[in-house]
Amino acid sequence: MRKKIVAGNWKMNLLQHEANELVNKLVSQEVSSEVIRIVFPPYLYISELLNSTSNLAIGAQNFYPKDFGAYTGEVSISQLKDLGVKYVLVGHSERRMYFNESNTFLKEKVDSALANDIHVIFCCGEPLEIRDQNKHELFVINQLEESLFHLSAEQLKNVTIAYEPIWAIGTGRTASSQQAEEMHACIRKSIIETYNQEVGDSISILYGGSCNPSNAKELFACPNVDGGLIGGASLKAEDFYAISTSF
Numbered sequence: 001m002r003k004k005i006v007a008g009n010w011k012m013n014l015l016q017h018e019a020n021e022l023v024n025k026l027v028s029q030e031v032s033s034e035v036i037r038i039v040f041p042p043y044l045y046i047s048e049l050l051n052s053t054s055n056l057a058i059g060a061q062n063f064y065p066k067d068f069g070a071y072t073g074e075v076s077i078s079q080l081k082d083l084g085v086k087y088v089l090v091g092h093s094e095r096r097m098y099f100n101e102s103n104t105f106l107k108e109k110v111d112s113a114l115a116n117d118i119h120v121i122f123c124c125g126e127p128l129e130i131r132d133q134n135k136h137e138l139f140v141i142n143q144l145e146e147s148l149f150h151l152s153a154e155q156l157k158n159v160t161i162a163y164e165p166i167w168a169i170g171t172g173r174t175a176s177s178q179q180a181e182e183m184h185a186c187i188r189k190s191i192i193e194t195y196n197q198e199v200g201d202s203i204s205i206l207y208g209g210s211c212n213p214s215n216a217k218e219l220f221a222c223p224n225v226d227g228g229l230i231g232g233a234s235l236k237a238e239d240f241y242a243i244s245t246s247f
């Protein structure tokens with residue numbers, strides 16, 4: 001059965017005491033045990049936050065896909081695994097755009113995480129000009145083909161997909177529930193065609209892009225939307241709670 005997931009990408013926000021306060025609030029919230037909540041803080045705070053949570057998973061926003069070595073400034077998946085991290089983000093549009101992470105490099109990251117038993121939340125999504133040309137489905141499926149579809153069916157089960165149209169990230173502009181559902185259904189269809197029905201039925205697909213307490217219910221009611229990857233609204237405990245209880 002598909003899991004319901006609400007994940008918060010904090011990006012490069014919050015000071016340490018603010019991160020601690022936010023997690024303390026999130027931990028005290030009562031959310032259905034059917035909903036997996038994950039937050040992705042900046043690296044610096046991960047080890048401290050990992051100790052304070054039982055009903056909230058702590059993930060990493062990034063890593064470098066080599067185990068150890070001369071890669072100044074980088075953090076490896078083995079180091080995250082050693083801390084107890086169980087989830088990583090891969091393919092976020094900000095990493096693709098500002099750090100030139102290509103589909104080929106993202107494939108390496110996916111392989112590195114899965115080889116270390118870390119669950120991958122894989123982000124995909126089109127820029128506005130691609131949607132305007134009505135090529136968004138081809139664009140997103142190509143991202144999946146080049147970075148994910150080399151995996152075995154067993155490996156893919158350790159991946160959650162987050163559809164994040166770039167034009168909706170941090171812009172206050174959300175995809176309509178119809179636009180989200182169409183793309184999620186298209187992604188699921190391509191998984192079924194590449195693998196099989198059982199695999200397609202088991203992969204959670206999250207929506208990301210200005211998801212907030214006022215639109216989460218409608219988005220999560222779509223048959224192929226299994227939750228959300230939340231940016232801005234994940235920095236407020238009340239908003240993250242409202243979204244986590246929108247199923």
Ligand code: PEP
Nearest residue numbers: 169170208209210231232
């Ligand atoms: C994101 O960056 O993953 C995201 C969805 O951001 P926001 O919710 O702020 O649009």
